[in-house]
């Protein structure tokens with residue numbers, strides 16, 4: 001059996017007795033990590049799932065759509081809620097309003113690069129305004145009854161790389177862990193996530209660091225943890241259309257080869273996902289969400305592109321499920337897509 005993955009000894013928050021066992025986390029992703037998808041990822045080995053980020057102002061004003069994003073009532077398994085905003089009072093209020101609800105940690109988003117969020121000084125903009133970031137963290141910790149964590153990028157841009165300064169501050173203020181996506185805000189999703197910087201943050205902090213960026217399979221998971229000794233890894237895009245990534249990661253953790261997921265199983269899980277999304281978001285929106293997964297699913301199978309197109313063009317959830325059910329009985333997408341020639 002290969003040696004266990006290295007992990008730096010860190011100071012674990014006594015309020016999180018389960019944290020020692022957590023390695024594989026589903027990253028928060030707007031429009032993606034709703035309960036239906038979190039549930040599927042847990043089934044395949046995710047230790048913890050994060051909700052899509054929610055605006056603290058939206059929660060404070062009682063916005064129905066914002067509250068839906070953090071609906072975790074009765075959810076089984078570890079779940080994190082993430083909030084964003086630039087107004088410390090709204091952040092405190094949102095943390096208070098979440099008290100008594102079903103969440104294991106409350107995460108603060110300091111990484112979102114999207115203009116709509118940054119323009120209002122939320123998300124990654126706070127990396128360039130450390131005094132305001134500090135006020136926000138203090139306010140959330142005061143308002144929250146569950147441990148608070150934070151998710152950052154390496155800095156605003158290459159001239160303002162400040163992850164060690166921010167990480168040490170977050171630790172001092174009482175964050176239970178720090179997640180870092182190894183890119184600056186300026187990079188958005190371009191270039192490669194800088195795992196050297198994640199390793200540096202791990203070395204610099206006493207609290208756990210969750211590494212994030214560009215892990216796409218069991219092998220890249222093994223390399224990131226081997227390189228950084230981080231406590232755990234958050235998976236974002238690598239899980240879209242591929243919840244089985246958590247199974248591959250689990251196999252790495254347990255020192256055994258990963259099983260091959262069959263085409264039939266991919267179809268069955270995707271059909272399940274369609275049902276879950278449509279139940280949660282309604283027919284139109286639900287199908288739209290599943291399409292973003294379908295573009296990344298069935299990779300490696302001959303004829304997968306034609307099969308994906310067929311699914312993409314399907315008119316509604318019933319047609320989608322019928323196609324998936326039909327395909328699940330086969331082991332070759334070319335037959336369904338009429339692409340066998």
Ligand SMILES: Cc1cc2nc3c(=O)[nH]c(=O)nc-3n(C[C@H](O)[C@H](O)[C@H](O)COP(=O)(O)O)c2cc1C
Nearest residue numbers: 027028029030052053181213214215235236237238
């Ligand atoms: C569609 C999409 C939505 C995202 N939404 C969020 C979000 O709500 N909160 C957050 O902290 N990060 C968000 N992210 C960033 C991811 O959580 C993650 O940090 C980033 O994609 C890098 O990890 P990866 O290489 O595993 O995808 C989002 C990313 C994508 C692609």
